Amino acid sequence: MARKSTEERRKEITEGLLEAMAEHGYAGASIKRIAARAGLTPGLIHYHFDTKQAILLALLKRLFVPQIQVLRSLADEANSAEQALESVLEALLSTGDSADPKAVAAWVTIGTEAIREPEINEAYSQALLEIEALFESIVERGVDSGEFDAGELSNRACAAALLAVVEGYFTVAATCREAIPQGTAAQAALRMAKGLLQR
Amino acid sequence: MARKSTEERRKEITEGLLEAMAEHGYAGASIKRIAARAGLTPGLIHYHFDTKQAILLALLKRLFVPQIQVLRSLADEANSAEQALESVLEALLSTGDSADPKAVAAWVTIGTEAIREPEINEAYSQALLEIEALFESIVERGVDSGEFDAGELSNRACAAALLAVVEGYFTVAATCREAIPQGTAAQAALRMAKGLLQR
Amino acid sequence: MARKSTEERRKEITEGLLEAMAEHGYAGASIKRIAARAGLTPGLIHYHFDTKQAILLALLKRLFVPQIQVLRSLADEANSAEQALESVLEALLSTGDSADPKAVAAWVTIGTEAIREPEINEAYSQALLEIEALFESIVERGVDSGEFDAGELSNRACAAALLAVVEGYFTVAATCREAIPQGTAAQAALRMAKGLLQR
């Protein structure tokens, strides 16, 4: 086995978990399977990660961090709150609707682990809260500019609703793709968002 | 141990799975733990269920069937499509928002198992499709009566969006309750639904 | 595999540990080896014992409890403190000197585990303290009757010294039998004991 740096190996291993998890779930993604997917020997996994959970946390980070950065850029570059909303939902849901199914399945699976593993919960909750905060900033911008009106709801409650829409499309896409008419997720979400925030 | 009918035992066992799953996830809900929660001996579990997966399917049914019946009644009894929408969302999301967290966690967990277990997927997908069909019938009723206008979206796409909202609130509630301002889920969902379907 | 009660199995398993430990030490006495010695399958070990350490504790008890009972009887039945001392040392050291080498090796091995495992330490310490207490009661009896005189030492310090003699013979017997001229342990120990306690 050619020697590589820990950073390279860690990337390969999280990728191995992604693939193993898509096929077998988290519990079924055994160290042996992760290793096989990554083309490594099982013993090496624990040289680079202390625990299996640590791999999951690394995968969560790898899925989330680039995504949230893209979303923030899109929001920043938009000329209006409405445009920001549109491009963020588009970015999230053309993924949720049609793009990398493995990543979506992994995201949903991580969410389920987060229900009862405190450390996973902390990281996953933080991710959800960052997405929510992004939505809230867009809502606030729209309210300030007069584009939006949250009615009786707080900006935060609106942001939570938008977060729920996105997470919900992920869940449905991962479990019952046929329930979502192809290509309608982003459009329907945007329509709901505008309805939620209309003057 | 006094002998009980198979039906009573099956109910106790699915309840045991619900509780064990809330604490340990599906993989962690061992037969031993399920038995302990149900106050039974491990050997008895396999007398009433062939496999662990069969218990999960029974739990899914137990969670879903009464719920969909209630929802259908609410929709039928409503005087308008809008009122049907309101009472259905209210029924689903006052649950998703504040009611039995164990049931919500179990539902989300079952969804994740459905990603890769064909038999679970079939049952879970059918459940989602039934909820979607209910939403679609409400949308159709509203469109027919002139209350709603789905715009460029098909009735089905609108129903899928409403399904996503509900599932999304469940997921977020199960993993990061603090992300949802208390008591706003049903109201925000209704606002989105009306925006989605406004004339 | 014929079905037996837990109590029978637990006895077989502690016996398996005794034998595996004599040959491989505690760390080397793997569950697999214990099972093989006991003629059981590995999975069954953990049905009857929660942890490997629990087996060690059970073995400690099995080695110690009958022994201390015998010693107490011997002391009680003796007509004088001197005779009590003689029969107790004889009982301990004809064992330590020549009898079941596996049991002696196991005892010494358990002692070493007791250095750093708190639960083992508690049980092993209690065993040592019970032996010491027995010696102390004999010393006290002798002092009271005028047979013995502990000089500047407390009765307890004398008991500790006697305990050390016994434990020391065990250790030397387990590691370097040739260092002890055969059949001299009990006699030499008694001579030392009398010297320690002479008027």
Add this chain to the structure above:
Amino acid sequence: MARKSTEERRKEITEGLLEAMAEHGYAGASIKRIAARAGLTPGLIHYHFDTKQAILLALLKRLFVPQIQVLRSLADEANSAEQALESVLEALLSTGDSADPKAVAAWVTIGTEAIREPEINEAYSQALLEIEALFESIVERGVDSGEFDAGELSNRACAAALLAVVEGYFTVAATCREAIPQGTAAQAALRMAKGLLQR
């Protein structure tokens, strides 16, 4: 890392084993832990020692050789056999009673490894036999000078008894310090030795 001579490194490594063993026992003293305690990298350990067992042998030597030399000097410098006995027991048991607990624990731990590892057994046995020989020479000197009388026991049997006392105090001190009233070990041992050898 500045390069150091092999001899210095070997000393650091045996010291690392001593500390790791005090906390985790021999089996639990992994190369990684030894390296960490010694402030070295794991790979380097096997540059200086072929096997883990070789480190244990080196540690045994490091603990034993300086000690036996001191003891021999003390015996040589004494004006009488009795004085020799007194200073040797004092040197051994003010250690066993109160001094470096890590070294005592390590000594006892090495003894247990010696039960079943032939190479360790050889080295440990030799150490015990050298201590015994020292005691035997003191006994012989006393018998020759008329200070001592071994009675029916051989000089060797007396030496073995003294060895047992010392080893026993080590064991008890390592496992159940509270069993030994502080500061009494050397005094009680000497009283026993004199009793053993009295005219």
Add this chain to the structure above:
DNA sequence: TATGAATGAGCGTTCATTCAT
């Protein structure tokens, strides 16, 4: 000398399932 990635066997433990009672 020194590093730390890599190996593969083995560890204690858990598990769904079976089945004699």
Add this chain to the structure above:
DNA sequence: AATGAATGAACGCTCATTCAT
């Protein structure tokens, strides 16, 4: 209908040792 002992495979993880660098 019920018990709980029994099975054997698989689990996450640790390990002494090797070796390319």
